[in-house]
Amino acid sequence: MPVDYSLYLVTDRGILKGRSLFAAVEEAIRGGVSLLQLREKNVCSRDFYHIALELKELANSCNVPLIINDRLDIALAVDADGLHVGQEDLPLEVARKLLGPDKILGYSVSNTAEAAYGEKNGADYLGAGPVYPTGSKLDTVDPIGVEVIKTIKESVSIPVVAIGGISRSNAAEVKKSGVDGLSVISAILGSPQVEENARCLKNIWRA
Known part of the structure; x- marks a missing residue:
């Protein structure tokens, strides 16, 4: 099934200021988020696993794929829909081999050389x-x-x-570049109006 990359939410519990991650994600999906990445840099593996498991259940119920940032072990443990790796994470070709051919694999890039490497070595999409x-x-x-x-x-x-610094004010300009989607964190999760924020970005994308 084709993946809808149009509005890609990356989580960050740090900017939620105590608000529930699961409630915020649910609101974001209602607002139009089409792809979800769980990013947890400051929790132990056990906590990451349980957060991922609960988020996977929520994402499944809303038919939104769940990608795990960096942690291949967590992605496999919860049977996530995919994994996203960066330049300093597990090598892309190794991640692809261990993840298998049927899961989504994303790769962070900042230039055309990295993009070419990503495409050649198994990435399904580039961030x-x-x-x-x-x-x-x-x-x-x-x-x-x-x-x-x-x-x-x-x-x-x-x-x-x-990805990076995308907001309501510049989203239309980014879309003009021809990309397949916008990936955001604070533009959706940075205020309590999560659903409204997501819907606004989705409308900009559709315009």
């Missing part, structure tokens, strides 16, 4: 960025801008999702 400065500290790469995103998209034949 390209950061487009703009971001407070989410996904990486330490300088913003690459919309023009580089456009170049990356044109250099590969697999889907490309833009």
Whole structure:
């Protein structure tokens, strides 16, 4: 079944300020989130596993694929729909071999050389960025801008999702680059109006 990359939510419990992750994700999906990535950098493996298990159940009930960030073991343990790895994570070709051919595998890139490597070595999609400065500290790469995103998209034949500093004010501009979707954290989870935030971004994408 084709994956809808249009509005890709990456979780960050740190910006929820005590609000429930599961309630926020449910609201985000109601607002139009089409793909979900669980990102947990500061919990033990046991807690990550239980969070992933509960989120997988929620995602399944809403027919939204769940991707696990970085942790192949967690992705396999909860039978997640896929895994996303970055430049400093498990090598892409190793991740593909262990994950199997039927799961979604994403790869973070910031230039065309990394994009070519990703496409060649088993990535199903690329997360390209950061487009703009971001407070989410996904990486330490300088913003690459919309023009580089456009170049990356044109250099590969697999889907490309833009990430990093995307908001209501610049989402339309990012879409013009030809990418297959927008990946966000704070633009959806950064305020209590989660469903409204998601719906607004989805409407910008559809416009």
